Amino acid sequence: MAEAWGDGTRVVHSVPAAAGQPFLPGPVFAAPYHLGGDDTYGRAHNPTWRALEDALGGLEGGETVLFPSGMAAITTFLRVVLSPGDTVVLPSDGYFLVRTFVAELPVSVVEVPTAGPYPSFDGVRLVLLETPANPGLDVCDITAVCEAAHAAGALVAVDNTTATPLGQQPLRLGADVVLCSDTKAVAGHSDVLLGHVSTSDTDLAARVRAARTLNGAVPGPFEAWLAHRGLGTLDLRLSRQAANAAALYDVLKTHPAVSGLRWPGAVEDPAHAVAVRQMRRFGGVLTFELADADAVARFLGRSRLIAASTSFGGLHTSVDRRAQWGDPVPEGLVRLSAGCEDTADLVRDVLGAL
Numbered sequence: 001m002a003e004a005w006g007d008g009t010r011v012v013h014s015v016p017a018a019a020g021q022p023f024l025p026g027p028v029f030a031a032p033y034h035l036g037g038d039d040t041y042g043r044a045h046n047p048t049w050r051a052l053e054d055a056l057g058g059l060e061g062g063e064t065v066l067f068p069s070g071m072a073a074i075t076t077f078l079r080v081v082l083s084p085g086d087t088v089v090l091p092s093d094g095y096f097l098v099r100t101f102v103a104e105l106p107v108s109v110v111e112v113p114t115a116g117p118y119p120s121f122d123g124v125r126l127v128l129l130e131t132p133a134n135p136g137l138d139v140c141d142i143t144a145v146c147e148a149a150h151a152a153g154a155l156v157a158v159d160n161t162t163a164t165p166l167g168q169q170p171l172r173l174g175a176d177v178v179l180c181s182d183t184k185a186v187a188g189h190s191d192v193l194l195g196h197v198s199t200s201d202t203d204l205a206a207r208v209r210a211a212r213t214l215n216g217a218v219p220g221p222f223e224a225w226l227a228h229r230g231l232g233t234l235d236l237r238l239s240r241q242a243a244n245a246a247a248l249y250d251v252l253k254t255h256p257a258v259s260g261l262r263w264p265g266a267v268e269d270p271a272h273a274v275a276v277r278q279m280r281r282f283g284g285v286l287t288f289e290l291a292d293a294d295a296v297a298r299f300l301g302r303s304r305l306i307a308a309s310t311s312f313g314g315l316h317t318s319v320d321r322r323a324q325w326g327d328p329v330p331e332g333l334v335r336l337s338a339g340c341e342d343t344a345d346l347v348r349d350v351l352g353a354l
């Protein structure tokens with residue numbers, strides 16, 4: 001894919017044109033293939049996966065392995081790189097199921113808030129970052145952490161779900177591995193689960209791919225095709241979502257019912273200075289606090305446009321009260337994922353509901 005093209009061009013043209021072929025070839029459903037070609041069996045090989053892996057890999061700048069969910073991607077990667085007795089640095093404010101999974105492994109865990117300060121990485125095998133972190137939306141300097149971690153011989157992986165490969169490209173900032181839940185903005189239509197691992201280390205990519213074949217937790221071709229279909233509009237959707245987030249930020253920042261408003265795209269956000277250096281663009285996810293759980297329920301009850309939903313990055317604006325899932329955050333803290341509705345409608349709806 002040409003480096004110089006803009007985001008919209010790159011996602012629209014993520015499948016090379018071929019005479020007589022569809023713009024996006026349909027899903028290939030196969031368990032076994034007729035032998036004699038490169039593809040032998042559907043647990044190991046699928047051309048629909050490959051098309052999406054090539055498209056995502058072109059954006060990330062590394063080889064990409066697709067998984068049936070973000071958690072399948074992350075946990076397979078962790079199982080491939082970690083051995084008993086290793087030390088892992090994890091974000092204390094990151095996706096909680098990753099901490100739950102690692103807690104059950106025979107490894108030592110050091111939890112660090114995304115904004116730091118980071119400890120010495122001596123003796124550390126893996127530093128896992130999530131920036132912007134979710135739900136707090138703090139940010140860390142990927143290049144600086146990579147330099148310190150690499151000097152100590154540690155590997156760095158970044159969960160890039162919130163930013164997406166258009167918002168931030170950690171491999172180009174020095175990270176060894178990118179992990180992503182494509183369930184969120186990449187697929188973008190709230191109808192498919194998928195995830196990927198990307199790395200510029202071809203040996204590591206081969207090990208992750210082999211682990212997928214061995215574990216047998218493989219993506220469905222139809223899901224991969226749906227996500228690829230969604231990827232074509234990622235640039236358009238992120239643009240509208242970011243415009244909506246910016247408009248909501250503007251009205252929420254002075255609203256008396258709202259506190260702790262965060263969106264790294266805002267100049268006044270504490271994470272903005274670092275974010276703007278390493279992110280290519282911002283998305284639609286904001287975090288803020290209402291008085292308590294009842295205030296959130298009343299807000300949702302009065303809104304006509306906002307769905308209560310525990311995902312983000314979709315077409316529909318949604319709100320998730322994170323304490324209900326066990327995140328260590330205040331009862332009234334919500335993550336709002338701005339969707340693709342008209343900005344004026346959304347702002348009016350949110351102000352009315354508040």
Ligand SMILES: *Cc1c(COP(=O)(O)O)cnc(C)c1O
Nearest residue numbers: 069070071095134161181183194
């Ligand atoms: C949703 C999410 C995951 C898990 O992805 P699934 O596709 O739901 O398995 C991992 N990390 C982050 C930051 C997420 O938001």
